[in-house]
Every structure is written in structure tokens, then in C-alpha cells.
Amino acid sequence: MTASVEARRDSVVRQLQRRLDLAFARMRGVHPRHCPVCDTTSWFAAFGHPPRNDARCCHCGALERHRLFMLYVTRTAFFAPDQRLLHFAPERQLSAHVRAAVGVYETADLDPALRVTHHINIEATGLPDAEYDRIICNHVLEHVNDAKALTEIFRLLKPGGRAILSTPVIEGWAQTYENPAITDPAGRKLHFGQHDHVRFFGRDIRDRIRAAGFALEEFAAVEPDVLAYGLNRGETLFIATRPAG
Ligand SMILES: [Zn+2]
Numbered sequence: 001m002t003a004s005v006e007a008r009r010d011s012v013v014r015q016l017q018r019r020l021d022l023a024f025a026r027m028r029g030v031h032p033r034h035c036p037v038c039d040t041t042s043w044f045a046a047f048g049h050p051p052r053n054d055a056r057c058c059h060c061g062a063l064e065r066h067r068l069f070m071l072y073v074t075r076t077a078f079f080a081p082d083q084r085l086l087h088f089a090p091e092r093q094l095s096a097h098v099r100a101a102v103g104v105y106e107t108a109d110l111d112p113a114l115r116v117t118h119h120i121n122i123e124a125t126g127l128p129d130a131e132y133d134r135i136i137c138n139h140v141l142e143h144v145n146d147a148k149a150l151t152e153i154f155r156l157l158k159p160g161g162r163a164i165l166s167t168p169v170i171e172g173w174a175q176t177y178e179n180p181a182i183t184d185p186a187g188r189k190l191h192f193g194q195h196d197h198v199r200f201f202g203r204d205i206r207d208r209i210r211a212a213g214f215a216l217e218e219f220a221a222v223e224p225d226v227l228a229y230g231l232n233r234g235e236t237l238f239i240a241t242r243p244a245g
Pocket of ligand 1: 035036037038040057058059060061062
């Protein structure tokens with residue numbers, strides 16, 4: 001195939017994908033659900049590639065994982081006004097809520113184009129030891145050296161401090177799948193599900209989190225929450241605590 005034919009084909013595929021995305025955004029679920037992020041009951045739209053039904057709140061844009069996060073932090077009173085918190089790769093759906101719930105809210109991202117408190121690499125932040133009561137790190141670990149990132153999160157937390165971690169996990173796999181030889185975007189999309197992912201975690205993600213020194217708890221999407229709030233069945237938040245002692 002010549003380069004021009006290939007470019008034309010790619011352009012057609014992109015146009016088709018945009019039309020499909022718009023169509024799916026209008027495809028409402030059959031039953032109304034409640035969004036704990038914006039406290040609204042409505043029909044959620046399909047979202048994702050391939051599209052997931054009942055995924056996106058039409059009012060605030062929250063996805064399943066954002067709703068799971070809000071359920072956990074609300075039910076456990078995870079945040080308090082005397083806390084200092086660092087939010088890596090801050091999700092716009094959650095930022096305002098977290099900011100309002102803690103005393104000091106800081107954000108971090110590697111991308112210099114983003115407006116965050118710290119432009120830093122999670123693998124080596126350069127921030128002081130034991131600075132934070134809470135850290136949020138959703139859908140970052142699958143992009144980076146997780147051992148380095150988890151060690152850094154442990155170091156940044158005060159003793160007794162807690163982090164919420166989430167990432168795609170293949171629960172049917174005992175072992176994480178990674179291959180450092182696969183570095184090109186197409187290969188990463190094929191092997192790891194997205195052009196900038198470097199692994200699919202298996203169930204051993206728990207061992208990898210504990211290996212950094214953390215005590216670990218989990219919060220999974222189960223019934224009746226799945227139906228009430230439009231969650232991904234079995235999706236899990238990992239709550240990692242730096243031991244106080
Ligand atoms: Zn919402």
C-alpha cells in the first residue's frame with residue numbers, strides 16, 4: 001500500500017471513529033443511575049473503545065471509576081480539612097470535590113502543558129519526605145515504572161498516610177504482563193491496550209504494592225452499587241497505607 005493510500009485510509013477511519021463516538025455519546029442506558037460525583041440521577045451515555053453502556057454521566061462527565069472513587073471516599077470519610085493532599089494526573093471530574101474536602105490540595109503531572117502545582121516525574125519527584133496525608137494516583141501506574149512510583153508515593157506519605165491507587169487489572173492473570181522490548185505506540189496498543197501503556201497488571205499487583213512497604217485494603221464495585229451507580233463489576237480501588245510505626 002502506498003503512503004498516500006494509507007494516509008487516506010487512516011483519515012477515513014478517524015472520521016468514522018469520531019462519528020461513532022458522537023453516536024455513542026447520545027446512546028443512553030435503559031435505566032436511570034445515580035452519579036455520586038454530581039449527585040444527580042439520570043441516564044448515562046455509552047463511552048470508550050469499544051463503547052461501554054452506562055459509562056458516562058451526562059451532567060459531569062464522570063466515568064465508572066470516578067463514581068467508584070467518590071463512593072469510597074464519601075463512605076469512609078477519607079478526606080478531612082486538616083489534610084495535605086497530592087493528586088497525580090488529576091482528573092477534572094474529581095479535582096474540585098477533592099480540593100474542597102482537604103486543607104491543602106496540590107496536583108502533579110509530567111506534562112508541562114498542563115496547569116498543575118508540580119511538573120514532576122512520579123518515579124523521582126524531588127519533593128520532600130513525609131509531606132502528604134493523602135495521595136491520589138489513578139490510572140498512572142500502567143504508564144510508568146510502578147516499583148519506582150510506588151516507592152516514591154510511600155516516601156512522600158507521612159507515616160499513617162494513605163494513597164488511593166487504581167489501574168486496569170486483569171484479575172484472571174496471576175502475573176503482570178510486560179515486555180520492555182515493546183516500545184512503539186502501535187505495539188503498546190496491541191499488547192497493553194493503549195499507545196502509552198507499558199503493562200497489563202495481573203492479580204500480583206497486590207504483591208507489587210505491598211513490596212513498596214504498604215499495608216493494603218481494597219474497595220471493589222459490587223451489588224447493589226453496580227446497578228445503582230453504573231459501575232464496572234469488580235473494578236477495584238487499592239488503598240495503600242504507609243504504616244504509622
Ligand atoms: Zn455526574
